[in-house]
Amino acid sequence: MYSRIPVPPKPEAPPAGLPQRSMRLWSAVRPHVAGGLAVAALLAAAAWLGPRWLLGPRVEASAVVQRDFVQSVVASGHVEAPHRVNIGTQVTGTVKRVPVAEGQGVNAGQVLVELESAELAAAVAQADAAVSQARARLRQLREVQAPVAAQAVRQAQVNLDNARAQLRRNTDLFNQGFVGQAALDEVRKAVDLAESQLRASQSQLDSARAGGSDEAVAATALDQALAGAAVARSRLVYATIAAPAAGTLIDRAVEPGDVVQPGKALMVLSPAGKTQLVVQIDERNLQSLALGQKALASADAYPEQRLAAELAYINPGVDVQRGSVEVKLDVPDPPSYLRQDMTVSVDIQVARRPQAVLVPSDAVHDADRADPWVFKVDRHHARRQPVRLGLRGGGLSEVLDGLHAGDLVLPAKTSGIRDGLRLRAAAVTAETRAPSP
Incomplete structure (x- = not known):
């Protein structure tokens, strides 16, 4: 039987160009230099990784706040008059004159179209x-x-x-x-x-x-x-077509010389009166809607301009295809830039709570279930905390029970968090934290 005799490592060569005396000195101090470098490396690694090992990972936490809170339902729709009037003829004839233009405002009884009337x-x-x-x-x-x-x-x-x-x-x-x-x-x-x-x-x-x-x-x-x-x-009399009410002509599809007959719309009149906003609301929000609720709206063409509106009509039926309910809002003081069929965004205020305790909605787990909960920071540890929710909207949720203003909670999307985990929390307020989409 043969045994392998360990071969000692080859001593590190001294730096080139040293004199003989310096080479002897290098051989003497080399082991001490190598050991010092190893200790320094260990100390640096401990300084870098020690807080994470001892204090836990560093995570972002949101501060629970307390302030007045308004729950809103946001939807988009279009501008519409209470009703539109399709202007047509009740007799067959040839158009003699059309004295009005599209977009023109007309008075009640004003002549819109004249037909040839000799035969009549x-x-x-x-x-x-x-x-x-x-x-x-x-x-x-x-x-x-x-x-x-x-x-x-x-x-x-x-x-x-x-x-x-x-x-x-x-x-x-x-x-x-x-x-x-x-x-x-x-x-x-x-x-x-x-x-x-x-x-x-x-x-x-x-x-x-x-x-x-x-x-x-x-x-x-x-x-x-x-x-x-x-x-x-x-x-x-039918040979002269007059405006049934004052309003604005939003469409014209007739010219002199045209042969017209009953059943064809020649013009569309938007009567003067209340301006309304027609929007589709998700049926899940139906229980929050009530007549008379206030709203703020803005036209997509003028996003900086806000106008007041009030909920005036809720359709009793639900659109099966879209799962939505049509609602109409009155605009008591419509601005001059508002146009028929203009696209608008509407923010309906469905509830208001003074001094509500608010938490970011993206910090709530199982928010749509019977037992929602959050990860609350408790003495540098993550604790699972059951909560009872109230109003929700705008990326925030009202907490009726389970949290107080100043508490820190962790976003639900934070990975690797478990109940009892030690951590270091960096707090941001609910107002500055961007809500998750």
Whole structure:
């Protein structure tokens, strides 16, 4: 069996160029120099790593603050008048004149579009002639036919009286034997004929009198003619399209010479009145909304300008596709730069809490569950602290129980933190700490 004999390390060569005496001195002090360097390195490593080993890692912590807090619901939408009016025509025709321009303000009753009206005017004249004819027919019935019918009744009554007198005389002569049966029958036929003529004349008189059938027919014809004239006049009126209310024309899709027909919008009018902001709110915030809540809004085109608004309408239905609720806010004093359909951002103040204890929302674990908690700094240690939350918004959460102003909490995204871990906390305030997205 052979054993390996350890070979001593080769002594470090002295620096080149030393004299013989210096070389002997170098050999004597070299071991002491090497040992000193090792000790210095160990001391430097301890100075660098010692605090981390002994005091724990250095982490950023947020200070819990206490101040007035407003919970807000933020959403975006657009500017809209309470309603829009699509201006169209009710008759088919050719556009003669369009005296207004898009973007122009108009008054109620101001002419917007004129159509060619010669044919419509001729229809009105024809309808007026039909009315005159119906009135003349009714007048003729009352002034001519009724008196003639009355005269015919009187004449028929006289004829009947004469026929009856003749029948009485012939009956006496027949009883005395002076006339035969044939002559008596002829007289009786004459009486029957006179009675029939009287009944016919009376019927004609009854029909021609007020309330009779002839007068009813004539009066109905007059009413029909009047209705036709009204239709013709209304169609003539439709040839001139006027503004139904004061407002601003936000769209125009018609030019002179166009052939227009019902069902096509020629212009869109935004009536003067309340300006509203229409926004979509996530349905999760529905329980926080209430009519009358104040809000601040800004147009995307003018982000530095803030305008006051008030919640005026909450749609009773929920948009299934987007999971949102449409709400409308009144703008009591709209600025001049606000335009129809302009995009706006709205900040609705749904709750206010004076002197609330606030913690950054990104420091709360399980915030949407029944038992939220935070890592609280307690005497240089991380402690799991249950909390009870209240209002939330703007990157902050109200703490109803579990923390006090001045406490330090750790962001939830801080890695490597566990309950009881020793650490060194560097505090920043909730206002200066940027909330996590």
